[in-house]
Amino acid sequence: MKIGSFLFKTSFVISCGIITQHLFPNVVPNIPDDLFKSEAKPVAYAADIPTQKRELAEIPVPTQEVAPLPQKVAYITFDDGPNEHTPEILRILKENDVKATFFIMGKNVHGKEDILKQMHADGHHIAMHTMSHDNMKLYKSGNANNFISELEEEQKLLEGITGEKPMLVRPPYGSKPGVSQQHQDEMVKRELKMWDWTIDSLDWKYPKNPNQILTEVQSHISQDKEVVLMHDRKQTVEVLQQVLQTFKDKGYSFLPYDRSNHFPVNFWKNPNL
Numbered sequence: 021m022k023i024g025s026f027l028f029k030t031s032f033v034i035s036c037g038i039i040t041q042h043l044f045p046n047v048v049p050n051i052p053d054d055l056f057k058s059e060a061k062p063v064a065y066a067a068d069i070p071t072q073k074r075e076l077a078e079i080p081v082p083t084q085e086v087a088p089l090p091q092k093v094a095y096i097t098f099d100d101g102p103n104e105h106t107p108e109i110l111r112i113l114k115e116n117d118v119k120a121t122f123f124i125m126g127k128n129v130h131g132k133e134d135i136l137k138q139m140h141a142d143g144h145h146i147a148m149h150t151m152s153h154d155n156m157k158l159y160k161s162g163n164a165n166n167f168i169s170e171l172e173e174e175q176k177l178l179e180g181i182t183g184e185k186p187m188l189v190r191p192p193y194g195s196k197p198g199v200s201q202q203h204q205d206e207m208v209k210r211e212l213k214m215w216d217w218t219i220d221s222l223d224w225k226y227p228k229n230p231n232q233i234l235t236e237v238q239s240h241i242s243q244d245k246e247v248v249l250m251h252d253r254k255q256t257v258e259v260l261q262q263v264l265q266t267f268k269d270k271g272y273s274f275l276p277y278d279r280s281n282h283f284p285v286n287f288w289k290n291p292n293l
Contacts, residue, residue, distance in 0.1 A: 089281065090273035092244045096120040096264070097217065097277075099149055099190060101252035102128055102135040108257045110135075110142060116264050119143045119276040121215075123190040126151030126174040133181050140182040145276035147188035147215075148174045158191070159198030164206045167191075167199075171212070188277055189214045196287040204290055214293040215277070215285045217249035221263070223256045230259040237263050241270060247285050 098109060101122055113120055122144055129136065140146060150158060151170040158167045171189060179185045189207065191199050194216050207214060219240045226232040233255060237248060250256050286293050
């Protein structure tokens, strides 16, 4: 209504002014100074409008908490599989809710791909133990070419089965004395990591005396982090439950290898591996 009144008044006065000017050219129309003053209040700019204070504390922000690693951890590791004893090892580990690390010998994989798939599905870490496990070929040839070539072959083999590219290596017979500086340098170039062990169960040595395997393990537990060397053997299956219980009784948790939490465990004390 105010806008309509304003327009009407404006057009009326202008019309009168035009008529008056036409009829009486010597008369100057008297137009009020406040005629064009709008009665409406001016519109405020956005900057002039007070904003509502946003209390961020009242808006929940999702956070992700990273659980710290247990203080005492046993990394149970198995070499030379897969073979006919591996399924039994997997069964015992599953019954105890234990995740382990398996160092696979490449030449044993053919025909046992399903075992590796089950191993991977159960949450165990699958790592490399070369294709041949041949001491002469891997270490005595004078250079690291054969060793690296076998690792590259095994990487492709295992990745094709599990979908994950393994980056952890355990040299057959351990890294000393066979793994030379050249071997180490070539692994570092490829961003590989190398694990030996802190406890050798010597399970390969006692096929008819599983209790001695348990004694070997029990007598060498001394650190908060222990990497236990075992093999996919019949005698290992027979004693595995007791080995796991020994660590449980001493307050250890069990973890598989995790590259994001890698720590060096090699006889050469190479911090880059």
